Amino acid sequence: MNILIVDDEAQIRRWFETLLQRTGLDINVAGACGNGKEALEFCREHPVDLVITDIKMPVMDGLQLIRQLVERQPGVRSLILSSYDEFKYASEALKLGASEYILKAEVTVDGLREVIGKLQAQMAVERRREDEVHSLKSRLNENRYALRAIYFKELLKGQPAAMREFRDKMIWLDVPLSDKHPMLMTVSLDDYPSCLSEAKIRTPELLESAILNILDETVRGETGGGCSFLYEENLFVVACNADGFGGKSIRDKSLRCAHRLSNNLREFLRVPASVGISEPYPDLSALGRQLGEGMEALRRQRFYGKRNIVWFPDTKLTGFGEPSQTAYAIVSDIAYYVETGSYDEALRALHACMDNDLRAGELSESGFKAFGLELLYTVLQKVRKLDPQSETLARYQSFSPAEELNRLRTFEEVKAWLAGQVAELLREAKRLRPPYSEPIRQAFRYLAASYAEDISLQQVADHVHLNKTYLSELFKKETGISFNDYLTDVRIGKAKELIRAGEARMGALAELVGYPNASYFTKVFKKATGMTPLEYKMSANK
Missing domain, CATH: 3.40.50.2300 (Response regulator)
Structure with missing residues (x-):
């Protein structure tokens, strides 16, 4: 005392x-x-x-x-x-x-001892009562938050009974929330493990209660109603009504509210947080979709290493969620480099696209991972042609790239993993690819110089002084592909270079790479790349 x-x-x-x-x-x-x-x-x-x-x-x-x-x-x-x-x-x-x-x-000393001792005892009793009241209030709050979370999770699943009971439940849970024009905000602490060690409250359960309390007070102060609940570990959901914003645009008001949520968590609990904001919808029927929008907004920003307040409609960019034509063009280019033995060029192309084209954030997390799987399996298929029995490649029979990717959380993690996997496959391809014989090397040089002409297998056989049938068999044995397929790859590869460089008109392109007419060239080009020359040009210019 x-x-x-x-x-x-x-x-x-x-x-x-x-x-x-x-x-x-x-x-x-x-x-x-x-x-x-x-x-x-x-x-x-x-x-x-x-x-x-x-x-x-x-x-x-x-x-x-x-x-x-x-x-x-x-x-x-x-x-x-x-x-x-x-x-x-x-x-x-x-x-x-x-x-x-x-x-x-x-x-007297004895009298003073008695009076102060009595006061100490009274204060001790009061402190115990205060602790008991605080403990009871904490338990009541925990129960209130738990009941609220249980009901809202049922609501998010679209349970008919939960929909019908909404108004009665809001009264029972003492939540000022209407079933008209709902909005959801998803809130997640940045760097969750380290966040726990730096927060003002270190106990996870107590920290969660404090976060919910701050979210409730903030959203009600901004919109006049609403509430929050814990959806899963480190994912809080704030529900409010778009009508509560009024005045300015819903986007501006909701962004301001989200910034207040984030700022108050940082100020009062010393925890940094990101917020994803869904679009408003007329009624409760789209709540599950709104949750998905908020979570996707958070994932997209987090995946590219950003900490932000995100309004979901702002993430609707070209190629959102799926690999774009640019991504597929990159896969096609790298596949060509692998087939022709240009392994260093293949790796350079991969790093260039991830450092420039894809790093700009055109793809969502799922879209970029889908691109990674497409590329990995394409390269794997090309390398397997060299030796299907390779011990190095055998591990892919039990190895699941999709599971590996699902464990990765950021663009940089996926980028490093994908580059490492492709580099390993290319090293194996280098090891497996046999040195070409002199006749095949002569054939390569002849084709590289004469691809624009009307070349036949007989002409090349005459040039390297071999029987036509023997050359065909030797070519397939050493390269893994037929003479005609190799010539097609050379011509299509040169066509891609001319398209990217912009050095030729599309109408004259067929003749420059050895095709008699544009229609046939377009057919061959699309079969090889999955795109028409014009589509490839558009994707390359993005």
Whole structure:
């Protein structure tokens, strides 16, 4: 117990401090003041449990001090030092809220011990009651939050009974929320594990309750209603009505509300949080979709390493959720490099696209992972043609790339994983790819120089001085593909280069790469790449 002695006579203050020390009680004389004003200032700046004060003092007397303490610091007890002729004042002090009074002329160590001991016991009982009330309130709050979460989860699943009971449930749960024009905001703490160690409240259960309390108060202050609930670990959902924003656009108002939610969590609990905002819908039937919108908005920003407040409609960009034509063009290019043995070029192309085209955030998390799987399986298929029995490739029979990708949470993690997988496959391709014989190398050089002409297998056989049938068999054995397929790959690869460089008109392109007419060239190009030349040009120019 911390005690403050207040009397205008220094000698009495010292005498009383001596008496207190002789009681043997677990007390601490925190200070001594000469009047009530000084005592008030001391109590504001220091922890004080009991003020022992004289009544008659200059500046501010004991009665005024007690009145001020009751109003400003009701947790501080007071004990009056009274003379016989001051009893009426002592009586008034008790009415004001003083805990006890003692007569100066009759103060003894034993008497003082008894009075203060009694006050200590009373304060201990009150503290226990306060703890019990606080504990009961906490349990009630926990139950209230739990019941609220159970009901809203049923509502999000579209349970008919939950829909019908909405208005009655809102009354029962004491939630000011209408079934018209609902909106959802998803709230998630950034860097959750480290967040727990830096928050003002370190116990997860208590932190969750504090977060829900702040979210409730903030959304009601901004919209006049609404509530929050815990959907799953580190994912809180705030429900409100778009009607509550009024005035400016719903987007601007909801963004302001989301920023308040995030700022209040940071200010009061020292936890950083991101918020995803759904679109408003006319009624409760789209709540499940709204939850998906909020979660997707959060995932998209988090995946690319951003911490933000996200309005879901702002994420509706080209290619949202699925790999775009640009992504498929990249897969086609890399497949071509692998087939022709240009492994270093394949790896450079992969890094370039992930550092530039895809890093811009055109794809959602699921879209980028789908691109990664498409690329990995395409490269794997090309490498398997070199040796289907390769021990290195055999691990893919039990290895699930999709499961690996699902465990990755950010663009950088997926990028590093994908680059590592492709690099390993390309190293295996280098090891498996046999050195070409001189006739095949001569054939390569001839085709590279003459691809724009009307080349036949017989012409190449004559050039390398081999029988046509033998050359065909040797070519297939060493390269893994037929002569005609290789020539097609060379011509299509050159066509891609010309399209990307913009050096040829689309009408003249067929002739430049050895095809008799544009119609046939377009047919071959689409079969090889999955796109027409014009579609490839458009995707390459994005």
